[in-house]
Amino acid sequence: MTVATLPIERPAGRLRQLVASGIGPVLAVVLAIIVGGVVVLVSGSNPITAYQQMLVGAVGSPFDISETFISSIPLILAAYAVSFAFRCGLFNIGAEGQLYMGAIASTWLATTFPNWPGIVLIILCIVAAMIAGGAWAGIAGWLKAKTGAHEVITTMMLSYVAIDISHWLLEAGPMTPSNAYGTPESGPIPPQAAFPIILPSWILPNARLNASLFLTILAGVVFAWILWRTPLGYEIRAVGFNPKAAAYGGINVARRLVVAMVIAGAFAGLAGMVPVWVQMRLYDSFSPGYGYEAIAVALVGRNSAIGIFLAGLLYGAMIHGSVAMQANANISGFLVQILQALVLFFVGAELLIRWLLRRGGLRALVEAPA
Amino acid sequence: MDAIGTLVSIFARPDLWAGTLRFAAPLTLAALGGVISERSGVVNIAMEGMMLVGAFFSVLVAAATHDIVLATLSSVLCGGLIAAVHGVASIHLRANQIVSGMAINLLALGLTSFLMFRFFATTGTPSDIPALPDVKIPVIYDIPFVGAVIGDQNLVVWLSILAVPLAWWFLFRTRLGLRIRAVGEHPRAADTLGISVYRIRYLCVILSGLLSGLGGAYLSLSVAHSFSDNMTSGAGFIALAAMIFGKWNPIGAFLACLLFGFGQSLGINLQGTGFPDQLVAATPYVLTVVALAGFVGRAVAPAADGVPYEVGE
Numbered sequence: 001m002t003v004a005t006l007p008i009e010r011p012a013g014r015l016r017q018l019v020a021s022g023i024g025p026v027l028a029v030v031l032a033i034i035v036g037g038v039v040v041l042v043s044g045s046n047p048i049t050a051y052q053q054m055l056v057g058a059v060g061s062p063f064d065i066s067e068t069f070i071s072s073i074p075l076i077l078a079a080y081a082v083s084f085a086f087r088c089g090l091f092n093i094g095a096e097g098q099l100y101m102g103a104i105a106s107t108w109l110a111t112t113f114p115n116w117p118g119i120v121l122i123i124l125c126i127v128a129a130m131i132a133g134g135a136w137a138g139i140a141g142w143l144k145a146k147t148g149a150h151e152v153i154t155t156m157m158l159s160y161v162a163i164d165i166s167h168w169l170l171e172a173g174p175m176t177p178s179n180a181y182g183t184p185e186s187g188p189i190p191p192q193a194a195f196p197i198i199l200p201s202w203i204l205p206n207a208r209l210n211a212s213l214f215l216t217i218l219a220g221v222v223f224a225w226i227l228w229r230t231p232l233g234y235e236i237r238a239v240g241f242n243p244k245a246a247a248y249g250g251i252n253v254a255r256r257l258v259v260a261m262v263i264a265g266a267f268a269g270l271a272g273m274v275p276v277w278v279q280m281r282l283y284d285s286f287s288p289g290y291g292y293e294a295i296a297v298a299l300v301g302r303n304s305a306i307g308i309f310l311a312g313l314l315y316g317a318m319i320h321g322s323v324a325m326q327a328n329a330n331i332s333g334f335l336v337q338i339l340q341a342l343v344l345f346f347v348g349a350e351l352l353i354r355w356l357l358r359r360g361g362l363r364a365l366v367e368a369p370a
Numbered sequence: 371m372d373a374i375g376t377l378v379s380i381f382a383r384p385d386l387w388a389g390t391l392r393f394a395a396p397l398t399l400a401a402l403g404g405v406i407s408e409r410s411g412v413v414n415i416a417m418e419g420m421m422l423v424g425a426f427f428s429v430l431v432a433a434a435t436h437d438i439v440l441a442t443l444s445s446v447l448c449g450g451l452i453a454a455v456h457g458v459a460s461i462h463l464r465a466n467q468i469v470s471g472m473a474i475n476l477l478a479l480g481l482t483s484f485l486m487f488r489f490f491a492t493t494g495t496p497s498d499i500p501a502l503p504d505v506k507i508p509v510i511y512d513i514p515f516v517g518a519v520i521g522d523q524n525l526v527v528w529l530s531i532l533a534v535p536l537a538w539w540f541l542f543r544t545r546l547g548l549r550i551r552a553v554g555e556h557p558r559a560a561d562t563l564g565i566s567v568y569r570i571r572y573l574c575v576i577l578s579g580l581l582s583g584l585g586g587a588y589l590s591l592s593v594a595h596s597f598s599d600n601m602t603s604g605a606g607f608i609a610l611a612a613m614i615f616g617k618w619n620p621i622g623a624f625l626a627c628l629l630f631g632f633g634q635s636l637g638i639n640l641q642g643t644g645f646p647d648q649l650v651a652a653t654p655y656v657l658t659v660v661a662l663a664g665f666v667g668r669a670v671a672p673a674a675d676g677v678p679y680e681v682g683e
Binding site: 039043044091093139143146147149150152153154156157158160161164165167168171172293295296299331332334335336337338339340341342344345347348349350352 | 465476599610662
């Protein structure tokens with residue numbers, strides 16, 4: 001290769017690289033839709049109707065788009081928590097518990113000081129959610145660094161503990177004001193501490209999408225900035241890549257493990273606060289498993305800020321779209337879990353995708369320059 | 371003082387100990403499967419999904435045929451089948467095994483709930499499905515306390531207990547077990563010696579599916595007498611933790627399962643006694659973390675665990 005061709009080659013190569021890194025997940029989605037369609041067909045329903053209803057349900061109206069975002073945001077934030085730990089070589093399987101702690105801490109603060117000015121309260125609640133989530137994940141990081149306790153067990157066990165604590169707080173009383181129906185739920189989040197709704201009601205009545213969307217975008221920027229633009233991020237990635245080499249290079253591996261978990265947990269804490277601030281109350285068992293689905297989102301998004309954001313939107317759209325599909329096409333909304341699983345499966349089975357691309361004559365995309 | 375009195379009286383209840391064995395049984399089956407699979411070098415976090423599949427298809431077949439043998443067989447078979455999918459992904463497609471495992475878990479949740487809606491949406495699963503039998507042991511049954519604990523336990527409970535030494539013997543005292551461990555520690559060396567790495571790994575992954583499937587059938591047919599969406603609710607993940615906690619050893623994993631079973635049983639026995647049962651329910655998890663940090667220390671997985679193997683030329 002001559003020097004003269006380099007400047008021309010480089011952007012083209014980069015574009016090709018970008019396409020190549022995106023084509024896997026896109027093809028995975030296509031394959032998932034096909035296989036999922038077969039499942040629907042075999043079970044005796046029309047897959048075209050199912051997908052049509054799902055699509056319309058997810059993005060068919062401005063209101064649905066707003067709801068799709070609401071379904072996506074906790075997934076995206078929790079996926080940042082999974083992914084940030086991944087980058088340090090840690091499998092944070094317990095984002096669920098970390099987000100419960102974030103939800104509990106922020107709700108406690110907001111309901112205990114309901115008369116504080118809104119702007120102060122909401123900022124403090126965000127901080128409290130991040131600290132609580134970060135501390136909860138930090139325990140696992142610290143134990144890993146100190147004793148080598150496997151983070152898959154500790155984060156998962158701590159998840160169950162956090163969820164049990166929330167059950168106790170809401171079912172046995174400490175956070176539950178007496179209410180007419182005796183339902184386990186916290187008191188209301190004071191209205192002045194709400195996230196502002198993005199679209200005013202005269203544009204889109206009843207839209208619930210709030211400024212937590214901007215918080216999520218900001219979180220993505222911070223995620224990428226820490227990892228790729230700071231010495232800390234470099235060290236975290238070095239530890240994730242090869243802890244022995246990192247230690248040899250003078251990096252304090254133990255400390256980086258703890259810091260990575262704390263930062264990861266802070267993302268999860270935020271993920272827990274946001275849905276509470278949509279419902280304006282902390283309900284018992286409020287999370288439908290955001291922390292677990294986030295693992296899939298992180299994997300499909302390939303641990304990058306943008307990838308996770310897009311994967312989270314896709315998963316959120318499927319979740320919201322499934323409501324309309326179940327109601328209108330009488331097909332179980334759990335088709336979504338099947339689709340999500342298939343996407344994840346095909347993303348994992350890279351070899352299969354490569355083989356398919358090669359058969360399709362798209363060799364150039366497969367062997368993109370590193 | 372009163373609290374201690376309550377606690378003592380609960381510890382004297384045979385229910386607590388019988389419940390410990392009952393709750394531990396499905397965990398044990400799944401955890402043993404996990405041990406075998408990971409000993410061969412295939413990371414298996416998909417026990418949750420395999421159990422769920424076993425739970426659903428046993429009920430489906432039980433509802434259709436009212437035949438307990440057929441129902442149990444189909445749960446075991448379906449567990450093995452979905453495990454085979456994980457096997458193909460991990461072994462031939464060399465996929466990231468954690469990704470594939472999570473995919474299996476999600477797929478199992480989706481598929482079983484989807485089919486649940488399709489077949490039993492309006493009615494729920496029928497109440498007249500057969501259950502796995504209890505084993506009433508004549509003499510032991512009449513001994514006070516002991517009789518109430520083990521005199522009338524379910525067949526699967528006994529099977530799970532029996533499976534523990536069997537799995538240990540299989541892994542550490544048979545030629546096949548040695549080969550499995552060789553493949554999990556150093557597949558290249560095993561391959562050189564003429565051991566088929568792929569065949570061993572498929573065998574072990576599918577074996578884990580069979581065991582988890584049986585665990586799932588026990589949960590649905592005998593514990594719940596029904597199927598409901600996501601009814602395993604994390605049992606497979608607990609089994610995963612037990613496997614690591616037990617350091618990939620069948621006996622260690624069994625002890626860990628007993629601990630979790632005890633915690634679950636204690637939580638149930640404490641209900642209505644004034645103890646905050648939600649917090650009591652968390653004790654086995656706290657204990658696990660403490661034990662792991664304090665006594666067990668670094669858990670070392672088999673050397674080639676999770677590393678796809680490419681057959682050499």
